[in-house]
Amino acid sequence: MEAYQYECASPDFEQLARVISDLFPEQTQFIERPADDGTPVLTVLWVAMRFGSTARRITMSVVIAPAALARFRATPARLRDRSFAVLRAYVEATLGSLEEMYANGETVPREITVDLDEEFA
Numbered sequence: 001m002e003a004y005q006y007e008c009a010s011p012d013f014e015q016l017a018r019v020i021s022d023l024f025p026e027q028t029q030f031i032e033r034p035a036d037d038g039t040p041v042l043t044v045l046w047v048a049m050r051f052g053s054t055a056r057r058i059t060m061s062v063v064i065a066p067a068a069l070a071r072f073r074a075t076p077a078r079l080r081d082r083s084f085a086v087l088r089a090y091v092e093a094t095l096g097s098l099e100e101m102y103a104n105g106e107t108v109p110r111e112i113t114v115d116l117d118e119e120f121a
Contacts, residue, residue: 008032012073013042016062019084020091025049039066051098051108058110060094062087065117072121083121090114 003026008014010032017030028046035041042062047055064072072083094114102108 003027005029008042010040013040015080016042016084016087017044020044020088023088023091023095035063039063039069048098048108051102056108056110058098058108058112060091060112060114062091062114062116064120065115068117068120075121086120087116090116 004017004021004024005028006014006017008017008030013032014030021028021030024044024046025048028044031043031045032040033043042064044060044062046058046060048058049055051058072080075083091114094112098108098112
């Protein structure tokens with residue numbers, strides 16, 4: 001069995017999920033879902049063990065602005081490294097801020113959104 005679960009309708013969203021998967025514990029689910037406006041969103045569902053004495057189910061939604069997503073999809077596969085690096089940096093920073101919140105005694109939210117726009121593609 002694969003350590004991560006990918007439920008992405010489009011290959012480019014699965015590729016985005018695979019770029020960040022090692023930042024999360026095994027058994028994390030990466031799901032491509034439509035937002036209210038129909039734009040696809042990469043949803044990451046995982047059980048966080050490091051934010052308290054009990055496991056917490058956390059949902060991270062990676063929302064890419066429609067224009068940036070269109071540019072990304074128009075970019076040849078061999079030229080997508082910059083977009084992957086931006087995605088990874090934003091997700092890492094978000095996870096780091098969750099760890100800071102926990103370290104400061106603040107409640108870590110169960111739902112987080114990472115918004116990507118011009119910087120992504």
